[in-house]
Amino acid sequence: MIDWLVMPFADSTIMQHALIAGTLVSIACAVAGTFVVLRGLAFIGDALAHGVLPGIAIAVLAGFSGILGAAIGAAVMIGGITLITQRSRLSSDTAIGLLFVGMLALGVVIVSRSGSFSGDLTRILFGEILGISVTAIVIQIVATIVILAIAAICARPFLLLSFDPEQAQVAGFSVRLYHNVMLLMIALTVIVSFQTVGTLLVFGLLMAPASAGALLARRIGAMMAWAALFGVLSVFAGLLISYHFDLAAGAAIILVTIVLFFAAFAIQNLRDRRAAQRKEPGGA
Amino acid sequence: MPSLINAEDLSIGYGRDVVVAGVSFELIPGEAFALIGTNGSGKSTLLKTVVGLLPPLDGRLAVFDGRPGADHRRIAYLGQFHQSGFVLPIRAVDVVRMGRFPGLGLWRPMTRHDNDAVREAMRTMGIEALAETPLRSMSGGQQQRTYLAQVLAHQADLLVLDEPTSGLDAGGRELYLQAIDAELRRGASVLVATHDIQEEAALCHRVMLLARRVVAVGPPAQVLTPETLLATFGVVITGDRKLHVIEGRHGHEGPGKPPG
Numbered sequence: 001m002i003d004w005l006v007m008p009f010a011d012s013t014i015m016q017h018a019l020i021a022g023t024l025v026s027i028a029c030a031v032a033g034t035f036v037v038l039r040g041l042a043f044i045g046d047a048l049a050h051g052v053l054p055g056i057a058i059a060v061l062a063g064f065s066g067i068l069g070a071a072i073g074a075a076v077m078i079g080g081i082t083l084i085t086q087r088s089r090l091s092s093d094t095a096i097g098l099l100f101v102g103m104l105a106l107g108v109v110i111v112s113r114s115g116s117f118s119g120d121l122t123r124i125l126f127g128e129i130l131g132i133s134v135t136a137i138v139i140q141i142v143a144t145i146v147i148l149a150i151a152a153i154c155a156r157p158f159l160l161l162s163f164d165p166e167q168a169q170v171a172g173f174s175v176r177l178y179h180n181v182m183l184l185m186i187a188l189t190v191i192v193s194f195q196t197v198g199t200l201l202v203f204g205l206l207m208a209p210a211s212a213g214a215l216l217a218r219r220i221g222a223m224m225a226w227a228a229l230f231g232v233l234s235v236f237a238g239l240l241i242s243y244h245f246d247l248a249a250g251a252a253i254i255l256v257t258i259v260l261f262f263a264a265f266a267i268q269n270l271r272d273r274r275a276a277q278r279k280e281p282g283g284a
Numbered sequence: 285m286p287s288l289i290n291a292e293d294l295s296i297g298y299g300r301d302v303v304v305a306g307v308s309f310e311l312i313p314g315e316a317f318a319l320i321g322t323n324g325s326g327k328s329t330l331l332k333t334v335v336g337l338l339p340p341l342d343g344r345l346a347v348f349d350g351r352p353g354a355d356h357r358r359i360a361y362l363g364q365f366h367q368s369g370f371v372l373p374i375r376a377v378d379v380v381r382m383g384r385f386p387g388l389g390l391w392r393p394m395t396r397h398d399n400d401a402v403r404e405a406m407r408t409m410g411i412e413a414l415a416e417t418p419l420r421s422m423s424g425g426q427q428q429r430t431y432l433a434q435v436l437a438h439q440a441d442l443l444v445l446d447e448p449t450s451g452l453d454a455g456g457r458e459l460y461l462q463a464i465d466a467e468l469r470r471g472a473s474v475l476v477a478t479h480d481i482q483e484e485a486a487l488c489h490r491v492m493l494l495a496r497r498v499v500a501v502g503p504p505a506q507v508l509t510p511e512t513l514l515a516t517f518g519v520v521i522t523g524d525r526k527l528h529v530i531e532g533r534h535g536h537e538g539p540g541k542p543p544g
Contacts, residue, residue, distance in 0.1 A: 038372055156385050162372055163382065166363050170335045171386040172356030217373040218418045 008243040017132040018196075018239055022253065024140040025193045025205060026231025031151045032189035033210030034224050035182055038162040042207060043093055044081070044183070047100040048190045049203040051077030053107030056124050056194065061114055067139065070194055074187040077103060126250040127198030129239070136195055143192040150185045151224075154178060159220060197250045204254035205231055212264035230260050287312050288348060288442050288473050289334060295342035296326065296333045302341055303329045304496055313441070316464065316474040318485040318504075321494035321516055327477035328364055330494070331446050334475065335361045347442075356386045360440035362431055364447055376422065376430045377415040380406055383437030405437035408463045410455070424451040429459070436463055443467060445476045449484060461487065481508060 009015045036045040055073025059066045077099055084095035107124075114120045151158065157178040160168035165175045186206075193202040213226035238253030289311040297303040304326035311317050319327040332338045333345065336353015348355045360383065383405065384398045406412045409429040419427060428451040435443055443464075449457050461483065464474055478484045485491050486504050493499035493507060493516045500512045 153390065156382075156388070156390060159374075159378075160382060160385065163374065163379070164363065164366050166332075166337055167361070167382070169337060170353070170356060170359065170361040171382070172389070173385075214371055214373060218375055218416075219373055219378065223373050 004244070005240065008240060014130050014132075015239060015243065017134070017137060018129045018249065019235065021132040021137055021140055021196045022129060022235030022239065023232050024137070024144045025196045025202075026209065026235055027228050028140075028144045028147045028189045028193060029202070029205040030209055030213070030224050030227035030231055031147050032186045033206040033227055034213065034220060035151075035158060035162065036186060036206055037210045037214050038220070039182065041182075041186065043096050045186055045190070045206050046203050047081075047096045047103075048074055048077055048187055049194075049199050049206070050100060050107075051103040052190060052194060053124060053199055054103055054110055056199070057107045057110035057114075057120075060120055060124070061110065066195065067191055070191040070199075071187075073103065074191055078183055078187065123198075124194070125198045125200040126248060127194060127196050127201060129196050129249045129253070132196065140192055140196070143188060147185055147189055150181065154181055158182060162220070197253060201250050201254045204257055205234070208254075208257035208261045209234065212261045215264050215268040226264075230257065230264070234260060286349065287346075289475065290346045290349075291344070293343040294333070294340055294345050296329045296338065297341050298329070298338065300341075304494060304498065305342070307343070307498055309490075309492060309501055311442075311473050311475060313473055314468055314471050315490070316468055316476070316488040318488040318491040319475070319477040319494055320479070320481060320485055320491055321477075322518075324496070325494040325516070326496055327494055328446050331361075331444050331475065331477055335359060335444050358441040360386075360435045360438035360443050362435045362443075362445045362448055364450075366427075366431065372419065374419050375415065376411060376417050376419060376426075376433075377402065377406070379419055379430050380433045380437050383434040386438065386440075401439055402437050405433040408436055408459065408466070409433040410459050425453050425456055428452050429456055432460060432463070436467070439470075439472075441472055443472060443474045443476075445474065447477055447479070449478070449480060457483070481513070 009019055033045075036042060052070040052073035055069035055071070055076070056066050057069070058072075059069025080099045081092060081095045084090060084098070085092045088095075108121065111117060111121050111124070157168055157173035160171055160173055161175065161178055161182070165179075168178065169175045189206065190199070190202055193205065196202075197205055209227040209230035210223065212230050213223040216226050217223035234253050234256040238256045239249055241247060241256070242249035242252040287310045289309070291310070292308050294307040295302050295305040296307065307330065309317070319330060321327050329338065333340055334347060334352055336347075336351070340352070345352055347353075348358055380402050381394065381398075384394060384401065388394065388398070403412065406415060409432050411426065411429050411433060414422065414426060414430075417426075419430065422430065428448075432448060435445065435448075449460055452460060464476075464487075467474060474488075476484065476488070485508070488504060490502060491504050491507050492501045493512050495516045499515045500507045
């Protein structure tokens with residue numbers, strides 16, 4: 001049993017790199033994902049995760065860094081959403097939806113110019129967790145530190161924003177400024193994580209562990225800790241499953257996060273039901 | 285004596301839609317001032333303009349002799365709706381602690397003085413035993429007490445409260461009225477929007493009746509007459525020597541659509 005759990009990682013540096021990178025992505029996604037869930041930014045998170053596709057596609061074709069391409073894609077996405085929301089009467093989810101499909105289609109059109117169309121597309125969408133370089137890990141470490149630092153510095157405004165944006169404004173924390181800082185943090189998470197789990201699946205790691213954490217935690221800090229734990233567990237279990245059963249690693253990781261979410265959901269429901277039963281005999 | 289709020293011929297509203305025009309009033313330190321009117325009468329709009337959430341559309345408005353919203357350390361605001369809902373994992377004590385953030389800013393750590401203020405505010409609203417309770421498992425009344433404790437913890441010079449007694453039970457209302465009394469004796473001023481003519485408004489030094497226009501301003505004994513209440517609310521019955529208000533026709537004759 002121990003062999004089954006440990007040997008895949010002891011044997012190969014590919015698996016070790018995958019585990020390290022996956023752990024770092026999980027921590028970054030736990031912090032950013034917590035605010036995505038609390039502020040109801042799921043749609044913009046999803047749009048960012050996919051909006052980076054054309055940038056990465058261009059980078060793949062032109063041969064420059066995928067991270068740079070993703071950053072350009074995210075910047076265009078956020079800029080476009082802000083422009084449409086401010087200059088028209090359309091709501092932000094309409095703007096997000098329009099840009100979301102537009103960028104996705106643009107990405108596929110660009111990739112279709114490449115010789116290895118389906119290979120490139122799969123790589124961008126599902127990541128290359130079994131091909132992580134040391135450089136990529138170093139970049140991921142730096143990014144994770146930056147994300148943690150942003151969350152620590154902005155702890156008070158982010159808490160107020162999640163509680164009530166009007167309270168944040170009256171308390172002297174600019175809603176526009178800190179909302180944009182939060183978007184920047186989410187974008188940074190998406191940009192550096194796509195290499196590991198892909199643009200399609202980074203969204204899963206952003207949402208599922210944080211949602212599970214929201215069900216179990218009583219404080220935002222605890223929610224992040226639960227999310228990180230669920231994320232790391234998913235990476236570990238997903239890699240093992242993919243190794244032993246020869247399955248796609250990125251997708252296996254995401255499936256585990258979803259299973260863990262439903263497990264947390266079941267636990268929370270049982271807990272609530274028991275609490276209700278305890279209350280009933282003596283009357284509420 | 286310098287005034288905390290000075291409004292002259294102020295127009296308030298959303299975007300280009302003016303909700304109330306020609307608002308003039310002054311609030312001095314230690315004074316309690318009530319805004320009375322139906323939903324959509326402009327109470328919340330006026331409060332939001334005073335705390336700087338909405339820009340004044342016309343006229344002059346000075347808060348602490350400056351721009352509204354400029355001096356966030358001295359002003360505490362209780363809005364009508366809280367958006368956090370039931371997702372946010374947060375304990376009651378964390379909510380009350382947020383009342384200290386305006387004075388602390390991004391960096392300064394909570395001191396013993398801050399923690400004392402938080403504890404004292406929770407005791408005042410009778411929720412000290414619920415400090416560790418998650419907000420989402422509290423009843424509506426307990427949540428409202430928590431939000432009020434947050435405002436009290438601020439120890440601000442000006443409290444701006446939008447229907448603070450909504451959802452409170454009789455005990456909660458009693459604690460709230462005592463708390464406001466203590467705040468006034470401390471030298472703070474209170475600007476409150478309310479439906480409660482009998483108790484809350486009667487305790488204020490001055491009231492303003494709003495129906496998308498200013499119906500009347502002055503001490504409650506002079507201003508709260510059947511005629512002004514009729515103009516504000518619609519129908520008033522004074523059978524058992526008490527004023528009863530039945531919300532019927534709203535004062536929507538002003539320009540633009542009523543918000544909400």
